[in-house]
Amino acid sequence: xxxxxxxxxxxxxxxxxxxxxxxxxxxxxxxxxxxxxxxxxxxxxxxxxxxxxxxxxxxxxxxxxxxxxxxxxxxxxxxxxxxxxxxxxxxxxxxxxxxxxxxxxxxxxxxxxxxxxxxxxxxxxxxxxxxxxxxxxxxxxxxxxxxxxxxxxxxxxxxx
Amino acid sequence: xxxxxxxxxxxxxxxxxxxxxxxxxxxxxxxxxxxxxxxxxxxxxxxxxxxxxxxxxxxxxxxxxxxxxxxxxxxxxxxxxxxxxxxxxxxxxxxxxxxxxxxxxxxxxxxxxxxxxxxxxxxxxxxxxxxxxxxxxxxxxxxxxxxxxxxxxxxxxxxxxxxxxxxxxxxxxxxxxxxxxxxxxxxxxxxxxxxxxxxxxxxxxxxxxxxxxxxxxxxxxxxxxxxxxxxxxxxxxxxxxxxxxxxxxxxxxxxxxxxxxxxxxxxxxxxxxxxxxxxxxxxxxxxxxxxxxxxxxxxxxxx
Numbered sequence: 001x002x003x004x005x006x007x008x009x010x011x012x013x014x015x016x017x018x019x020x021x022x023x024x025x026x027x028x029x030x031x032x033x034x035x036x037x038x039x040x041x042x043x044x045x046x047x048x049x050x051x052x053x054x055x056x057x058x059x060x061x062x063x064x065x066x067x068x069x070x071x072x073x074x075x076x077x078x079x080x081x082x083x084x085x086x087x088x089x090x091x092x093x094x095x096x097x098x099x100x101x102x103x104x105x106x107x108x109x110x111x112x113x114x115x116x117x118x119x120x121x122x123x124x125x126x127x128x129x130x131x132x133x134x135x136x137x138x139x140x141x142x143x144x145x146x147x148x149x150x151x152x153x154x155x156x157x158x159x160x
Numbered sequence: 161x162x163x164x165x166x167x168x169x170x171x172x173x174x175x176x177x178x179x180x181x182x183x184x185x186x187x188x189x190x191x192x193x194x195x196x197x198x199x200x201x202x203x204x205x206x207x208x209x210x211x212x213x214x215x216x217x218x219x220x221x222x223x224x225x226x227x228x229x230x231x232x233x234x235x236x237x238x239x240x241x242x243x244x245x246x247x248x249x250x251x252x253x254x255x256x257x258x259x260x261x262x263x264x265x266x267x268x269x270x271x272x273x274x275x276x277x278x279x280x281x282x283x284x285x286x287x288x289x290x291x292x293x294x295x296x297x298x299x300x301x302x303x304x305x306x307x308x309x310x311x312x313x314x315x316x317x318x319x320x321x322x323x324x325x326x327x328x329x330x331x332x333x334x335x336x337x338x339x340x341x342x343x344x345x346x347x348x349x350x351x352x353x354x355x356x357x358x359x360x361x362x363x364x365x366x367x368x369x370x371x372x373x374x375x376x377x378x379x380x381x382x383x384x385x386x387x388x389x390x391x392x393x394x395x396x397x398x399x400x401x402x403x404x405x406x407x408x409x410x411x412x413x414x415x416x417x418x419x420x421x422x423x424x425x426x427x428x429x430x431x432x433x434x435x436x437x438x439x440x441x442x443x444x445x446x447x448x449x450x451x452x453x454x455x456x457x458x459x460x461x462x463x
Contacts (some may be wrong), residue, residue: 001168018193020169042161043200043267045354056270066169067214128455132265
């Protein structure tokens with residue numbers, strides 16, 4: 001079944017005729033060509049495909065296109081603030097919070113979700129928020145550090 | 161990861177329409193709530209529904225409402241993250257909030273619904289033991305008819321409930337509870353929220369203010385029988401007594417005898433039984449102490 005769906009994607013209206021059984025992840029990557037969102041496990045365990053759906057972080061690999069008409073979606077491509085990197089992006093760059101980078105878009109989306117809710121998280125709260133995002137390159141120390149630094153940047157407004 | 165095969169999908173605007181769609185299209189359809197079980201079953205287990213009826217456009221199925229007699233109603237589409245975070249639930253039933261927090265990642269909990277957790281009837285469903293321990297009831301609707309029953313009687317086996325194909329679980333109601341109510345849910349799983357429960361134990365009881373006696377006790381076990389079950393012999397052994405470590409251990413032992421676990425990839429039946437004993441004892445003792453303060457605290461308290 002093909003359905004015309006209209007969504008707001010990173011603030012812009014986008015319409016596509018989509019088979020209802022295809023995934024939000026496929027709509028983003030294959031139909032629209034925004035490949036920042038990654039597919040890891042495909043079963044909601046790894047968090048690489050995390051996007052915001054109607055303001056909440058979700059696994060885009062588990063969302064069917066057929067339910068998306070009218071949805072508001074923000075992907076990693078929509079995280080920048082104008083031309084500037086978002087503070088979580090800057091902190092990941094400065095702290096080396098990435099190795100191969102595959103998990104990074106999901107880590108960044110989830111970190112933003114956490115900081116929107118809690119501007120001053122403890123290490124425990126950061127690890128809890130990121131427990132659905134797997135990184136297989138490294139430990140999580142630099143990722144956790146980057147989220148702490150991003151939180152400090154946002155609190156001190158040392159960002160443009 | 162494999163993609164699902166094509167299917168038709170409907171988004172009805174009323175319950176009547178949703179129920180009628182299933183009657184018209186016949187067997188092989190599935191209702192969709194959050195999709196965190198259904199879409200995974202399609203991708204991993206090759207489940208191919210003939211059609212899907214998405215319930216998220218039906219008004220009135222979401223949200224948490226306090227009812228006038230002091231109870232609380234959860235719409236079937238209430239998400240796990242809402243149950244985990246809402247102050248009303250955290251204050252009144254902290255162990256229910258905790259059971260919702262044990263379901264997958266935050267990304268999953270933003271989609272997974274309490275109605276879906278019940279209707280899928282996985283024996284390890286994390287919120288089922290806590291809700292049964294609270295004496296919750298389930299409301300089920302189909303075109304022109306509605307019925308209500310104890311959640312305890314809702315499950316029939318793995319993936320099986322009392323509902324017929326055109327019936328929809330619309331809400332779950334927790335009846336008024338005593339201000340003396342305490343409880344605990346322990347999910348025993350080495351991977352914590354990122355894996356299914358090997359054993360789930362919910363306990364709820366009223367703790368006497370002066371006499372410290374345990375009354376109205378319910379002990380509910382998940383993942384150790386075809387459905388969530390009450391450990392009634394364990395409940396009876398403690399009812400009306402002052403909780404001691406010895407009595408909690410005795411109740412744990414009885415609960416282990418009442419469990420009917422299977423051996424599978426996660427655990428042997430014997431190990432599950434041993435963990436029912438240990439976790440029931442801990443849940444009973446933890447409940448009297450009060451809710452865990454944090455994730456790390458919760459993690460420590462099960463061992």
